[in-house]
Amino acid sequence: MIRITELKLPVGESTDSLRKMVLTRLRIRPEELLELSILRRSLDARRGHAFIYSYTVEAVVRNESAVWSRLKPGRDLERRDPAPDPFGTIAVQRMRPEAAERPVVVGFGPAGIFAALALARAGLCPIVLERGRPVEERTQDVKRFWTLRQLDPESNVQFGEGGAGTFSDGKLNTLVKDRDGFNRAILNEFVRAGAPEEILYEAKPHIGTDKLRSVVRTLREEILQLGGEIRFRTCLERIERTESGLRLLLSRADGSAEKLDCPALFLGIGHSARDTYANLRDCGIRLEPKPFAVGLRIEHPQRWVNERQYREHAGDPRLAAASYKVTWQDPESGRGVYSFCMCPGGIVAAAASEPGRLVTNGMSNYARDEQNANAGLILTVKPEDYEPYAAGPGDELAGVAFQRQLEETAFRMGGGDWRAPVQYVGDYLKDCGLETPAGGFSDMVQPSFPCGVREARLAELFPEGWGRIIGRGLVGIDHSMQGFASPGAVLTGVESRSSSPVRIPRDENMQASIAGVYPIGEGAGYAGGIMSAAMDGLRAALMYLRQFESNEGFTGQAGSK
Numbered sequence: 001m002i003r004i005t006e007l008k009l010p011v012g013e014s015t016d017s018l019r020k021m022v023l024t025r026l027r028i029r030p031e032e033l034l035e036l037s038i039l040r041r042s043l044d045a046r047r048g049h050a051f052i053y054s055y056t057v058e059a060v061v062r063n064e065s066a067v068w069s070r071l072k073p074g075r076d077l078e079r080r081d082p083a084p085d086p087f088g089t090i091a092v093q094r095m096r097p098e099a100a101e102r103p104v105v106v107g108f109g110p111a112g113i114f115a116a117l118a119l120a121r122a123g124l125c126p127i128v129l130e131r132g133r134p135v136e137e138r139t140q141d142v143k144r145f146w147t148l149r150q151l152d153p154e155s156n157v158q159f160g161e162g163g164a165g166t167f168s169d170g171k172l173n174t175l176v177k178d179r180d181g182f183n184r185a186i187l188n189e190f191v192r193a194g195a196p197e198e199i200l201y202e203a204k205p206h207i208g209t210d211k212l213r214s215v216v217r218t219l220r221e222e223i224l225q226l227g228g229e230i231r232f233r234t235c236l237e238r239i240e241r242t243e244s245g246l247r248l249l250l251s252r253a254d255g256s257a258e259k260l261d262c263p264a265l266f267l268g269i270g271h272s273a274r275d276t277y278a279n280l281r282d283c284g285i286r287l288e289p290k291p292f293a294v295g296l297r298i299e300h301p302q303r304w305v306n307e308r309q310y311r312e313h314a315g316d317p318r319l320a321a322a323s324y325k326v327t328w329q330d331p332e333s334g335r336g337v338y339s340f341c342m343c344p345g346g347i348v349a350a351a352a353s354e355p356g357r358l359v360t361n362g363m364s365n366y367a368r369d370e371q372n373a374n375a376g377l378i379l380t381v382k383p384e385d386y387e388p389y390a391a392g393p394g395d396e397l398a399g400v401a402f403q404r405q406l407e408e409t410a411f412r413m414g415g416g417d418w419r420a421p422v423q424y425v426g427d428y429l430k431d432c433g434l435e436t437p438a439g440g441f442s443d444m445v446q447p448s449f450p451c452g453v454r455e456a457r458l459a460e461l462f463p464e465g466w467g468r469i470i471g472r473g474l475v476g477i478d479h480s481m482q483g484f485a486s487p488g489a490v491l492t493g494v495e496s497r498s499s500s501p502v503r504i505p506r507d508e509n510m511q512a513s514i515a516g517v518y519p520i521g522e523g524a525g526y527a528g529g530i531m532s533a534a535m536d537g538l539r540a541a542l543m544y545l546r547q548f549e550s551n552e553g554f555t556g557q558a559g560s561k
Contacts, residue, residue: 001081005056038055103126103262246517277397285513286504371448424491
């Protein structure tokens with residue numbers, strides 16, 4: 001096929017015009033164009049330029065070699081082989097329901113879902129263990145917490161079917177290099193499960209928390225139909241190595257326990273499974289501390305963000321709610337301050353999973369039609385920063401202790417009843433001894449945190465000096481995005497779970513220090529979002545299937561079904 005980049009079309013122009021441009025660039029007749037796929041569409045909103053979409057497409061043409069020989073290749077033109085399909089490498093098998101052959105997946109977030117899907121399509125009937133509830137019940141548990149302030153520690157924004165990303169913006173972009181087609185394959189699966197087709201080509205695809213819940217249910221049903229089993233409200237307590245494989249000790253919500261033998265275990269536990277980290281360490285699985293980031297959520301009027309990004313085109317109904325990405329390096333401390341999980345037209349979500357520990361996150365529906373935009377404004381944290389919180393020398397979970405301390409402080413600052421501590425940027429900068437930049441908007445943004453808010457001095461939430469670094473970051477970012485540090489923008493604490501503070505080391509076969517254990521996704525420290533976690537889970541499952549095929553010598557017809 002032939003890939004063409006940098007095809008420019010004005011916003012609002014139909015894809016018929018795109019097709020005509022392809023015919024012209026390839027110098028072919030309409031009947032010679034057999035297939036046209038949009039790979040990417042990005043909005044070019046640079047100042048001084050026309051407001052256009054830039055497209056990258058792939059064309060399948062009749063007599064491709066002859067067509068290519070007539071062309072003058074340039075930077076915008078490339079001949080490529082079809083993208084690989086990781087699911088197409090799976091040898092479809094009859095169901096193998098024997099307990100000794102059934103791999104176990106712990107955690108049913110993106111990593112666990114796609115590991116389980118691959119294993120199920122290979123006929124291995126995986127058993128999935130999920131500590132939370134199915135997404136339908138989990139949604140009600142989250143709603144109860146947000147309205148009545150009644151937290152279920154096992155079913156909330158962090159725990160339950162779909163993982164933490166289910167109550168986020170549903171971003172589907174990733175910075176992971178993808179030469180093997182994993183990203184495209186997963187996006188295709190999302191579309192098959194009901195996601196909008198535009199996620200296949202938008203430069204910054206998102207699905208929204210409302211649509212993502214439906215997609216998760218559809219993927220669950222396929223795994224079940226293929227012989228998989230999902231045990232909700234079930235936790236992994238212990239792992240033992242046996243002569244034939246692994247033995248797991250499980251606990252259920254009703255207090256009962258069970259032992260389960262399996263040949264392989266996929267750990268997609270998520271970045272908030274703090275008790276599971278401790279259990280894994282006690283079982284002899286090696287852990288190590290890793291850098292992460294902490295900070296606050298900042299809210300601006302979505303109208304202001306649109307005006308900043310779209311200028312005179314703001315308000316055009318053809319344009320989606322605008323987003324931003326900002327970063328600033330503090331010259332004094334050397335720390336980076338940057339935006340994280342920016343949610344256009346969304347809310348600041350109450351994302352706690354432990355009693356007495358308050359956490360925020362960002363969340364948007366597909367329409368992104370709320371009044372405020374929000375983003376994490378966070379700074380980098382290194383293991384030496386949280387070493388003072390260690391329980392003793394070599395404590396791999398010191399980062400967890402540091403997170404908990406921040407969350408407990410935020411809970412107290414909010415009044416101890418799940419209200420979040422908030423502060424307007426003008427007041428925050430004054431507390432930090434900094435001047436508020438001139439300009440910006442005059443609105444006083446109303447905080448969107450669903451459990452209510454209480455005014456507090458947020459700089460006091462962090463270790464000494466960190467609050468001022470965030471303040472300098474606000475001012476520094478305002479230099480490039482005037483109005484970012486407007487006095488009426490509002491800050492909410494605390495953003496403490498940007499990523500896992502722990503990594504589970506694994507070898508070249510993606511296995512942990514106990515053979516047969518595959519740490520995957522965000523909780524293992526190898527991903528940072530829905531797509532990278534899903535890709536990691538799928539990659540580990542395919543690694544296991546290759547080893548399984550080599551050991552068992554089974555054969556089957558390749559294909560995703």
